[in-house]
Amino acid sequence: MPELPEVETIANGLHKRVAGDVIESVWIGDKSNLLKSPAVEIAKMLEGAEIAHARRAGKHIVIDLAEPRRRKDSAHKPRGQWIVHLGMTGRVLVCDVGTEQAKHTHLVAQLRSGRELRFVDPRRFGKLQVVAAESFRAPGDEPIGADRERFIKMFKGRKTPIKSALLNQKLLSGIGNIYADESLFRSAIRPRRRAATLTRNDLMRLYDAIQVVLAEAIAAGGSSVSDYVDANGDEGFFQLEHRVYGREAEPCMVCATPIKRVVIAGRSSHYCPKCQK
DNA sequence: ACTATTTCCTGGATGC
């Protein structure tokens, strides 16, 4: 499930591979629940555009599109932004034209270089959207390098479990189930604790844990659970570093107490009942 | 203004 570190890895890989290329034509499938913008608008925005930049914002891939340059050294004239959300099982692939089309391929963009950008998503929780140039904003704050005081205030008065608050993208954009559980373990906070009951000290530790966990995960190329791979088709390695996620009944790496799994906000939540208070 | 619950969707795992 792509969260911030996975999306960062994919977006950076995508940038390296397709920046400067031009989209010549686009095919869009008929599964309209994936589209946040009408298919014709997406096609109009993409066709003929140069891919100026691909990057991450929250869990979104932001692809800046520009009018094609007549000369190599002329300036980019922005055209708009193509926003890709991978949902649970979404993938953006860079393929040679001859590569067999995967099942559940919903968009294919032919590139001037002869390759294709393909969006594949079996579960169709992903979203495709186009917006005006430089207009896209993730719904909440960027967790990496967030302002500490703003972070601490964010949870004030919230009765919801801290785990739910971390998953709320309108507060922080980018943290999902894995990194919420891992950050709470590293800051010794139980996922069910009501956000408002966390002390300043708790929140400082949580802030630090989020920074460390996300940085380590990005360095490892993300976590490969289920079928996540990056733009090159390579797996990440952070799943080997998970201390609680997916480790129900296995011994805590610190105290050997069996890891517990409970459901919070409909999501599996993993914690050590001894280490986390 | 918040919070909790339901819904969308397929494939892999599980059970009989």
Next chain:
DNA sequence: TGCATCCAGGAAATAG
């Protein structure tokens, strides 16, 4: 082996 059922979860929609 085959078939039914369950489960994974990001985020929008809905209900309270």
